[in-house]
Amino acid sequence: MVTARRVNSMTAFARTEHAYPWGTLQVEIRSVNQRYLEPHFRLPDTLRDLEPVLREALRERLARGKVECSVRFEPAEESQAPAVNTQRLAEIAEALSVVHHQVPNAAVPTTLELLNQPGVLQAQPLDADAVKAAAKVLFDQALNELIDARAREGHKLAEMITARLTAVEEQVVAVRALMPQILQRQRAQWLERLDVARTELDPQRLEAELVLVAQKADVDEELDRLTAHIEEVSHQLAQKGPKGRRLDFLMQELNREANTLSSKSVVAETTRCAVELKVLIEQMREQIQNIE
Template sequence: MVTVCRVHSMTAFARTEHAYSWGTLQVEIRSVNQRYLEPHFRLPDTLRDQEPVLREALRQRLARGKVECSVRFEPAEASQAPAVNTQRLDEIAAALNAIQERLPNAAVPTTLELLNQPGVIETQHLDQEAVKTAAHVLFDQAINSLIEARAREGEKLAEMIITRLAAVSEQVATVRGLLPQILERQCAQLLERLDVAKTELDPQRLEAELVLVAQKADVDEELDRLTAHVEEVSRQLKQKGPKGRRLDFLMQELNREANTLSSKSVVAETTRCAVELKVLIEQMREQIQNIE
C-alpha cells in the first residue's frame, strides 16, 4: 500500500468575501492545469498598484497552473457621501450674526449659499491603506482555500493512480508467469516447422535458431524496467512538493516499455497484456496532466 503525501491537483476554485464599514471586498481565484505558473489578475483601480505584491504572494504558494485572480471592491455609500463641517458652519453663522448686528438690512444668505462656502462641505476620503491591507488578508485566505481544494482533488487523483499502478503490476506478473510457456511454445513451433519442411539442421544451427527464438521472446528487461518505473511512481507520490512533471516523464517511460513489450510479443496472451498496460498507462497520464 502506497503512503501518499498530499498530491495537489491544478484545478480548483476559491472565494473569500468580507464587508467592512467602508465597503465590501471579494476575492476569487480559479486555477486549471498548465505546464508552468501563469497568473492573470483583474483588480479595481483602487488596488491596481498591488498587483506585483499579490503576484509574488501567489508565486510563493503555487508552482504550476493557469490561475485567474479577481478582486472586486464595492465602496460603502457612507464612504462616498458628503458631510457637513459643523465647526466651519458655526464659524460662518457667528460671522453672519456679527454682520446682522452692524448691518440689520443686509441680505441673509440662503442655505445653498451657505453650503457653497469653502470648508462647509467635506467629502469623506476612503482609507486606501485599510483597503489594501484588507485585500491582502482576503487574498491570503483565498490562496489557502484554493490550496486545500487542490489537495482534496489531488487525493482523488492519487487514489486512481495507485489503483492503476497495482493493475500494471498485475499485468507484469502475468507476463512473467507466461514466459516459460512462451519460450517452450516457440521452440515447439520451430521444431514443427522443421518437421513439416522435412529439413534437418545440424545441432549447432538448431541451437542458434533456438537462441534466436529465445531472444525474440525474452522481455525480462522490459518487465524489470516496468517494475522499476512503477516503484518510482510510488516513490514520487510520497514526496513533498510539486511532482507532476516527474510523474508525466515516468508515464512516457512506462509507455515506451509497454510499446516494446507489444512489439516483441509472439503470442496473443502477451499482446493482450501489452494492450492492457497501455490503456492503464494512458488513464494515469491523463490524470497526471492535472497534478501540480
C-alpha cells in the same frame, strides 16, 4: 506499494467575502493545470499597488498552475456620502456678512445654493491602508482555501493513480509468469514446422536460429524496466512537494516500455497485456496533467 503522502491538484476554486463598515471586499481565486506558475490579477484601481504583495504570496505557496485572482471592492454608501466643509462654509458666511453690510437689500442665498458652492461639500476620505490590509487578510484566507481544495482533489487523483499503478504491476507479473510457457510453446511450434517441412538443417544452425528467435521474443528486460518505473512512480507519489513533471516523465517511460512489449509480442496473451498496459498508463497520464 507505497501510500501517497501528499499530492496536490492544480485545479481548484476558492472565494471569500466580508462586509466592513467602509465597504465589502470579495476575493476569488481559480487555478487550472499549467506547466509553470502563471498568475493573473484583476484588482480595482484603489488596490492596484497591492498586486506585488499578492503575487509574492502566491509564489510562496504554489509551484505550478494558471491562477486567476480577482478582488472586488464595493464602498459602503455611508463612506460615499459627502461631508460639509465647515471651514469653507464659515468663510462663505463671513463673506455674505460683508456683502449684507455693504448691500443690505442683497438676496440671501438658500441652503442648497450654499451647499453648491465650490469646496462646501467634500467626499469623505477612505482609509486606503485599512482597505489594503483587509484585502490582504481576505486574500490569504482564499489562498488557504484554494490550497486545501487542491489537496483534497490531489488525494482523489493519488488514489486513482495508485489503483491504476497496481493494475499495471499486475499485468507485468502476469506477463512475467507467462514468458517461460510462451517461449517453450514457440520453440515447439518452430520444431514442429521444420519437421513437417522435412527441412534438413544443420542441428547447430537450427539451435542458433531458435535461440535468436527466443531472444527477439524475450521481454525480461522490458519487464524489469517496467517494474523499476512502477517503483519510481510509487516513490514519487510518497514525496513531499511538487511532483507532476517527474510523474509525467515516468509515464512517458512506462509507455515506451509498453510499446516495446507490444512490438515483441508473439502470442495473443502478451498482446492483450500490452494493450491493457497502454490503456492504464494513458489513464494515469491524463490525471497526472493536473498534479502540481
